[in-house]
Amino acid sequence: MITKIDHLGVAVKSLETVIPYYEDVLGLKCEGREEVESQKVRTAFFAAGDVHIELLEPTSEESPIAKFIEKNGEGIHHIAFATDDITGQLGQAKEKGARLIHEVPFAGAGEKLVAFLHPKSSFGVLTEFCQDAK
Amino acid sequence: MITKIDHLGVAVKSLETVIPYYEDVLGLKCEGREEVESQKVRTAFFAAGDVHIELLEPTSEESPIAKFIEKNGEGIHHIAFATDDITGQLGQAKEKGARLIHEVPFAGAGEKLVAFLHPKSSFGVLTEFCQDAK
Numbered sequence: 001m002i003t004k005i006d007h008l009g010v011a012v013k014s015l016e017t018v019i020p021y022y023e024d025v026l027g028l029k030c031e032g033r034e035e036v037e038s039q040k041v042r043t044a045f046f047a048a049g050d051v052h053i054e055l056l057e058p059t060s061e062e063s064p065i066a067k068f069i070e071k072n073g074e075g076i077h078h079i080a081f082a083t084d085d086i087t088g089q090l091g092q093a094k095e096k097g098a099r100l101i102h103e104v105p106f107a108g109a110g111e112k113l114v115a116f117l118h119p120k121s122s123f124g125v126l127t128e129f130c131q132d133a134k
Numbered sequence: 135m136i137t138k139i140d141h142l143g144v145a146v147k148s149l150e151t152v153i154p155y156y157e158d159v160l161g162l163k164c165e166g167r168e169e170v171e172s173q174k175v176r177t178a179f180f181a182a183g184d185v186h187i188e189l190l191e192p193t194s195e196e197s198p199i200a201k202f203i204e205k206n207g208e209g210i211h212h213i214a215f216a217t218d219d220i221t222g223q224l225g226q227a228k229e230k231g232a233r234l235i236h237e238v239p240f241a242g243a244g245e246k247l248v249a250f251l252h253p254k255s256s257f258g259v260l261t262e263f264c265q266d267a268k
Contacts, residue, residue: 002160004183005139008213010259018257024230025256026136026215027223048215049138051185075258076210079142081160081182089161096158122159123152124209125144 002089006082006130007045007052011065012074015044015057022046022053036109041065043109078116080128086113089129093117107133136223140216140264141179141186145199146208149178149191156180156187170243175199177243212250214262220247223263227251241267 012018015033022028028046035042039056040063046053056077058066068077083089086105094100099118108114111134117127146152149167156162162180169176173190174197180187190211192200202211217223220239228234233252242248245268251261 002162002182005142005185008139008142010257012257021230021232021255021257025227025232025251026261027226028136048136049184051139051183072206073258075253076213079210092161093159096155098155098159117159119209121155123144123146123155124207127160 001085002081002083002129004082005051006080006128007054008076009054009056009078009080009128010075011068011072011077012055012057013069015042015055018055018074019044022055028053034109035059039064078126078128080114080130083129083131086115086129086131090115093129098122105129105131135219136215136217136263138216139185140214140262141188142210143188143190143212143214143262144209145202145206145211146189146191147203149176149189152189152208153178156189162187168243169193173197173199212260212262214248214264217263217265220249220263220265224249227263232256239263239265 031045031047033044040060042057044055056065099121101118102115105113105115112130113133114128114130119126165179165181167178174194176191178189190199233255235252236249239247239249246264247267248262248264253260
């Protein structure tokens with residue numbers, strides 16, 4: 001079952017340029033930064049209530065985020081739903097006709113199991129499921 | 135102060151086509167539907183934790199949502215932050231250099247005061263502030 005929105009991923013060209021917008025214009029607090037080598041991104045995250053906003057800056061032209069920005073410009077990249085049963089959630093999605101990018105969840109940032117649905121079958125919204133692996 | 139994410143607006147071509155995805159693939163419950171004539175949209179909303187996902191279907195080619203879909207395809211259209219002081223939030227945003235679409239909040243759906251920042255100054259993310267008017 002989906003319990004909440006865990007985070008929103010936002011593609012940006014430069015963390016240094018965009019962090020001041022989230023801090024000063026919106027008044028949100030930067031709670032941490034992390035480099036995720038497997039995805040070739042640097043991230044910075046902010047809390048708005050119990051949802052995180054995760055800024056994603058590509059560290060390489062091969063990063064999926066670099067490709068997203070090249071095609072779409074900066075903006076919201078994906079929505080991540082927290083689930084208490086990621087395997088069941090993926091099974092339900094597949095059974096109901098969704099196209100899965102990952103049939104099997106893998107270890108993402110922050111000790112979480114994650115998997116993505118393809119935006120082609122989710123009406124333009126790249127969708128992630130995540131579950132605490134702890 | 136921003137207290138939480140109130141909702142995400144998602145542009146869709148057809149509620150009838152997309153509602154089953156949110157209900158069956160994600161397992162979320164459609165909590166209501168509404169037509170907002172001023173914005174020329176029909177909406178359907180779902181809850182994920184305390185955040186709503188608001189599907190927006192244009193009812194006219196002049197709808198801002200129709201124009202968004204024509205340019206970008208279906209997908210996440212805006213993010214709405216709940217604030218306890220929308221006037222102060224707009225003032226802070228302006229002072230810090232953000233470009234405002236609305237200098238003065240106006241009455242939106244669900245008895246809320248709303249106002250938008252321009253995505254040009256918010257790095258591709260169309261941003262709404264909203265405050266309960268009750």
